[in-house]
Amino acid sequence: MKKILITCALCLFILLNGVAQSKKSIHLFAYFKDNGQDGLHYAYSTDAYNWTALKNDESFLTPTVSKDKLMRDPCILRGEDGLFHMVWTVSWKSNGIGYASSKDLINWSEQQFLPVMEKEEGVGNTWAPEITYDKKTKTYMIYWSSTIKGKFPETLLKKDDTNNNRIYFTTTEDFKTFSPTKLLYEPGFNVIDASIVNDNDKFVMFLKDETKEPIQKNIKIAFSDNLTGPYTTASAPITGNYWAEGPTSVKIGDDWLVYFDKYTEHKYGAIKSTDLKNWVDVSDNISLPKGLRHGTIFKIKKRELRKLQKL
Template sequence: MQQKKSIFKALLLCYSRLFSARLGGVLWLCVMSMILTTSCQRHAFLYTSFHEPANQGLRLLYSQDGYHWDSLPGIFLQPEVGPDKIMRDPSMVQGPDGVFHLVWTLAWKGNHGFGYASSKDLIHWSEQKVIPIMSTQPQTVNVWAPELFYRKKNKDFLVVWASTIPFKFAKGIEDEDNNHRLYYSITKDFKHFSSPELYYDPGYSSIDATLVQRGSSDFVLVFKDNTRNERDIKVAFGKSALGPFTSSSKAFTPMYSEGPSVLKTKDEYLIYYDWYRQGRFGAARTRDFKHFEDITNKVVVPKGHKHGTILPVSRRFLNKLKAKRR
């Protein structure tokens, strides 16, 4: 209703300008301006986050333009499950029914699952539970950075995470308990999950994967090369959400960067990453995921926040959420 009123007021203003200026082109310019403005203002962005030492819980950032971020006050969900009761790498998506689904890292080592909870408004949450996704692989060292992706065509959720299974892959320069690979599982209801399978093996330790869909058969996998001489962000391309993916690209971020998250503004993609040795966020901009522009000095992220994922939400929802957190 509020959007309709805004459109009506904009039309009245346009007609007023038209008759006062008596220039037919003014109406066209006004209408086009109105359409572009309402289109651009339809969505805002939320960025899931946490603060070290990760025992407080889910925090949220918001942005109107994708470049400038502000903190929403308070903790939205305090971790209650897992051996250490921590919440790292929170990843969240909104399903077609409007429900938000959240997954997170439970522990550094010694666990076979990730945390899960859901919410309709990000204020009231379901009971938290552990998804023991790697319980069939008892030698698994860890389950890190679960990332959610909704597959519209299949009407299900893809979960991608990193795990180390000692002596399963060529050791390389990493220790056996730090030689990660990316795995995946599929679920429709977050109650039943497919058996974990290898998602992507670039030939070296890799973590922190996020998936971008550009077309029906056009996907980009953005992830961290976790080998000690790299510790940076790379990409690979595939024709399906499940791959197979190409060989990885060269790094497009500085060393000691992790936790990439991607948002789209118009025809450009912004890739945020946690530049952890610098204690800040970095960002890159691209149109094709082959050529990247460093825009770190053009973005604003409040200090103290650590990496999660970015998702679009309606401005109406964001305004309601902000009102509830005042």
């Protein structure tokens, strides 16, 4: 009788453990390497701390649009239509961004150039676009940073007159037609690399303060009740005494985990918080593929990972 009970208990433990393992989230990190010339790279993780490159860290998609044909800062979002939608930086100097979609993260649609800043004169760049979905309005917002010559002169540096960014946006329901481009965020300083996530119907924007004088180069946060704003004044820096950019976040239970590129040190960093106010540095606990540059983290299914692993 005791043997039967022990065997049953063991079976139950194995069963429950198997269920827990099957429910474990799989995260995919979409990123670029070097200058983005070879295209899209993936790494996966089951704990959001330790990442393994897929396909021997070879590119999954070669960039084809724009004169420079780069694929920097890839952002991928699983849409309500079941497709993965991706936007990226196509050039250091451009008035538009790249766009493509996929059913499986392997086979992508024809790459398109979206001239989101074409109606503005004196546009110097269109950097690090991202996509966030708004359940309330059932629309997608694409947003990025751009410098427009002559705007916001109060934060323009004479010795760096081509880098004075603000965050702009457009909305779409189908990635075919787009609303007129508008200003999304003007924090009173040079700002790039915005990344917005929905948290209990509130919107959290992680952003980089690009100010050079006095030096900032750190990650901050702003909040809004609506995806298209207005957003609050930027917080104090949440990153430390180093240059950081390209924030991307993931929430695991009550823990917020924000990854960012320590680009001058050629390595990655991460911080953790339960309240978006108090942050702990966990950079020593993460492991990433060598040469990974910033992109975005999102969840995928086990069967989707298996297909990627076969390549």
